[in-house]
Amino acid sequence: MAPLDLPSSRCAAVVVSFVFLFLYFSLFFENGEVEANQRVFLYPQSPKVNSIVSKQYRTAYHFQPPKNWINDPNGPMYYKGIYHLFYQYNPNGSLWGDIIWGHSVSTDLINWIRLEPALDRTTPSDNNGCWSGSATILAPDSPVILYTGSDSSNRQVQNIAFPVNLTDPYLTKWTKPAYNPLIEPVGDLNSSEFRDPTTGWVGKDNLWRIAIGAELQGKGAAILYKSKDFVHWVRAKDPLHSSSASGMWECPDFYPAVAEGDGSETKYVLKMSLTETGMDYYMLGKYEEDRDAFVPDNVVDDYRLWARIDFGKFYASKSFFDPQKHRRVLYGWSSESDSASDDVAKGWAGIHTIPRTIWLDNSGKQLLQWPIEEVESLRKDEVHLQDIDLNTGAVFEVKELKEASQADVEAEFELYNLERAEPLDPNWLLDPQKLCEEQSASAPGGVGPFGLLLLASDDLVEHTAVYFKVYRSQNSYMVLMCSDQRRSSSRPGLYKPAYGGFLDVDLQKERKISLRTLIDHSVIESFGGGGRGCITARVYPEALCTGSTYLHAFNNGSTTVKISTLKAWKMRRAKINENISIRS
Numbered sequence: 008m009a010p011l012d013l014p015s016s017r018c019a020a021v022v023v024s025f026v027f028l029f030l031y032f033s034l035f036f037e038n039g040e041v042e043a044n045q046r047v048f049l050y051p052q053s054p055k056v057n058s059i060v061s062k063q064y065r066t067a068y069h070f071q072p073p074k075n076w077i078n079d080p081n082g083p084m085y086y087k088g089i090y091h092l093f094y095q096y097n098p099n100g101s102l103w104g105d106i107i108w109g110h111s112v113s114t115d116l117i118n119w120i121r122l123e124p125a126l127d128r129t130t131p132s133d134n135n136g137c138w139s140g141s142a143t144i145l146a147p148d149s150p151v152i153l154y155t156g157s158d159s160s161n162r163q164v165q166n167i168a169f170p171v172n173l174t175d176p177y178l179t180k181w182t183k184p185a186y187n188p189l190i191e192p193v194g195d196l197n198s199s200e201f202r203d204p205t206t207g208w209v210g211k212d213n214l215w216r217i218a219i220g221a222e223l224q225g226k227g228a229a230i231l232y233k234s235k236d237f238v239h240w241v242r243a244k245d246p247l248h249s250s251s252a253s254g255m256w257e258c259p260d261f262y263p264a265v266a267e268g269d270g271s272e273t274k275y276v277l278k279m280s281l282t283e284t285g286m287d288y289y290m291l292g293k294y295e296e297d298r299d300a301f302v303p304d305n306v307v308d309d310y311r312l313w314a315r316i317d318f319g320k321f322y323a324s325k326s327f328f329d330p331q332k333h334r335r336v337l338y339g340w341s342s343e344s345d346s347a348s349d350d351v352a353k354g355w356a357g358i359h360t361i362p363r364t365i366w367l368d369n370s371g372k373q374l375l376q377w378p379i380e381e382v383e384s385l386r387k388d389e390v391h392l393q394d395i396d397l398n399t400g401a402v403f404e405v406k407e408l409k410e411a412s413q414a415d416v417e418a419e420f421e422l423y424n425l426e427r428a429e430p431l432d433p434n435w436l437l438d439p440q441k442l443c444e445e446q447s448a449s450a451p452g453g454v455g456p457f458g459l460l461l462l463a464s465d466d467l468v469e470h471t472a473v474y475f476k477v478y479r480s481q482n483s484y485m486v487l488m489c490s491d492q493r494r495s496s497s498r499p500g501l502y503k504p505a506y507g508g509f510l511d512v513d514l515q516k517e518r519k520i521s522l523r524t525l526i527d528h529s530v531i532e533s534f535g536g537g538g539r540g541c542i543t544a545r546v547y548p549e550a551l552c553t554g555s556t557y558l559h560a561f562n563n564g565s566t567t568v569k570i571s572t573l574k575a576w577k578m579r580r581a582k583i584n585e586n587i588s589i590r591s
């Protein structure tokens with residue numbers, strides 16, 4: 008067809024376009040000048056509310072793929088100098104569905120190279136989804152993946168996958184044997200509540216063990232399986248552990264945690280993700296190898312009193328032992344707090360938190376978490392303030408931190424006087440989130456509320472308050488830590504709770520509470536009391552789109568609190584989705 012030989016419908020379109028162009032130019036140009044206020048809009052005008060699709064809500068140094076939906080981190084491991092991160096990924100959109108395993112690799116857990124997906128929905132035992140699972144490095148050094156497949160009958164079955172080429176440093180391609188599935192939901196197992204195998208461990212009898220999350224006769228459970236060869240698995244008579252205090256345990260994680268120092272204090276950790284709350288919980292205890300049972304230090308029959316990995320928007324976390332740095336590293340999925348239609352408009356949903364080192368407190372009673380040291384390589388433009396008294400009602404702007412949407416802040420608050428600490432009502436321990444909502448950052452108190460206002464607009468109408476309040480409990484003190492999203496954004500349709508939890512800080516010994524926050528556009532990760540309590544929050548301030556955001560410290564308690572030090576850095580952008588040419 009010659010270039011101007013158009014079919015009649017295309018001719019009509021061209022004629023209409025010429026008419027519009029004529030109208031456009033005759034209306035807009037008078038005396039050769041554009042009349043800006045007489046526009047005829049051929050296309051919809053941009054809305055007054057800043058669009059959720061603003062690039063300002065995408066993170067700059069948290070892990071997220073270029074587009075689409077992600078959820079749980081899967082199979083993290085270190086293998087021959089490379090860290091591998093797999094993740095639940097929808098290649099077809101920004102809502103959950105069509106789940107496969109995305110794959111990225113890194114040498115520092117902060118900058119990532121994006122590879123082709125590791126597991127796709129290609130077999131009868133996973134054609135409705137390649138769901139969560141773990142990697143295990145079998146002796147001498149061959150990595151394998153165990154994952155849950157949603158099979159062609161929508162049953163949850165457990166499958167295995169192997170790297171195609173062990174000399175490929177990135178383990179780019181994975182293959183699934185025809186003998187999958189390895190484990191099926193038979194007997195008393197419910198085929199829709201049986202998923203997420205853990206990393207394997209070896210017992211004294213040289214048999215491999217794994218645990219699989221389940222709901223068994225209404226109880227949350229980690230079902231134990233044993234194997235000689237990692238392929239043929241036999242279910243143990245009893246679960247590793249179960250509890251009638253909750254339903255389904257998703258993404259169980261089981262590992263030893265070591266205290267700092269000589270490492271003599273070791274406890275076992277059983278972590279479970281509860282569907283009823285969308286939160287991650289853990290128990291500390293011992294592993295009785297002879298009985299193959301995890302025995303918690305304290306049996307608590309109300310999950311509201313179980314220890315939490317994070318009090319905020321954080322779920323389905325997974326850890327691995329990093330042999331290079333002799334540390335256990337954990338990361339979790341932080342879902343969006345906007346609506347599903349917002350996610351469709353944005354074209355993306357879900358991020359992973361900055362990996363955290365996780366270890367046992369010397370008391371042996373709780374886990375501590377801290378962002379991995381590698382994240383500090385992104386810091387620049389240090390601000391350092393010292394000895395600032397925050398009197399009652401003080402709001403102190405950290406003016407030196409120009410533009411606070413991509414920052415790392417470390418503050419230490421010194422408490423002069425604990426006498427005005429209000430008494431603790433033990434019932435509050437059941438629902439600290441409600442307490443944070445009722446006793447907000449602006450409600451006057453005794454010792455606190457004091458803390459930081461993050462991602463604040465210039466008029467402070469928008470801000471996320473991350474703060475502490477001290478309560479007296481018999482002869483000691485309890486510290487409430489809150490991250491209040493209720494004023495984080497003036498956008499409609501967002502989920503804006505006030506998250507919170509109690510921290511076990513020995514204030515009689517040390518009259519200081521520290522707060523570290525990683526701020527990255529739509530995420531704020533906060534670590535209170537040296538990592539005793541963590542709160543991840545997702546926020547979408549309008550101020551991010553319209554101008555700058557600011558950092559303030561405040562105190563609404565009736566006693567003065569001192570900021571003994573405050574260090575803040577701007578954070579560089581990490582390389583999150585570097586491409587490589589993929590070799591076959």
Ligand code: DQQ
Nearest residue numbers: 095138139202257258323
């Ligand atoms: N996500 C996966 C499941 C897991 C859940 C499916 C937890 O395997 O139980 O995407 O978020």
